[in-house]
Amino acid sequence: MPKDIVSDTRQMARSRMVALRKPESTDGAAIWDLIRECKPLDENSMYCNLIQADHFRDTCVVAEEDGEILGWISGHLIPAQDAFFVWQVAVSPRARGLGLGKQMLRHLLEREELAEAEVLKTTITEDNDASWGLFRSFAREIGGTLDDEPHFHRDDHFGGAHDTEHMVTITLKDGEEEAALNAAA
Template sequence: MPQVESIKKGSKLVFRKPEAEDGSEIWKLIRRCKPLDENSMYCNLLQCDHFSDTCVLVERDGQAVGWISGYIAPSEPQTFFVWQVAVAPEARGLGLGKRMLRHLIDRDEAAECTQLKTTITESNEASWALFRSFARSIGGELTDEAHFHEDDHFDGHAATEHMVTITFAQEARAAA
């Protein structure tokens, strides 16, 4: 069931699981959120279709303004992995990224998760700020280490990605 939040008089945000028909709109949203990596439209379609339980789409007045793709790692069922976070330029400053993360870890599908992981390049200040703020807001501990290396994994075509781990505080998890 979609979750609705008011943000301004007459304006509401709807947080919901994506459907396959949302794939192209999500693809368009990501293209507007530079410098995010653009996946193929087919990839976004599959995320909506196969991973809807661990992804969230946020709409305002029927327009896609927020998106997080994620999944529960098959090799680490206690880990919620965040693949990508996108917030439309016109929706920035509303705390939407942090609200989407909270929405996802509060879902029944994430009930057994004790940590959240994502990868971030060293230069991505906006992502670092989001995940540090999120960790503080839930009383979690954030750690990181270089994981996918520029030369070893990206053949020099992309910056090293740091694996960021937020371990949930037991008290915060019990209260959720």
């Protein structure tokens, strides 16, 4: 799998060429700016985004067009599990409606570093319709099942200051199942 992939899918306007790539530490400030413009995402420190881009680059992705970062997914492998955890998905308002979130998810799951992942996990608050839509659509597209249950509770984990986060788990197709699906298509 090449390190950089230029995406030109049916969902993208033909005039838009967005490169999906591993982040660099020098992307930290631009990632931080992107997250700040994507309300209601939790804003972490710029240093957090710099560390993600540097230390977790193999499990994160940026979408870039003409030198501008338009999309970002941060994630990591959960220790001692065959699970890929997606922490944040951010798509610039200038790039919404292009299917960029799903493109970035597919790109990540095609990486060799995530080959052992059997499930994708993320947490979503009940009222985050955009995230629910993205992950439900992604699960349907890959033929995976999506399950959720309350995980980080408002009062138990957030001291009443944040809504309950539901743990969403999507089963991923293994190589044999994917090959069979591709052969049938």
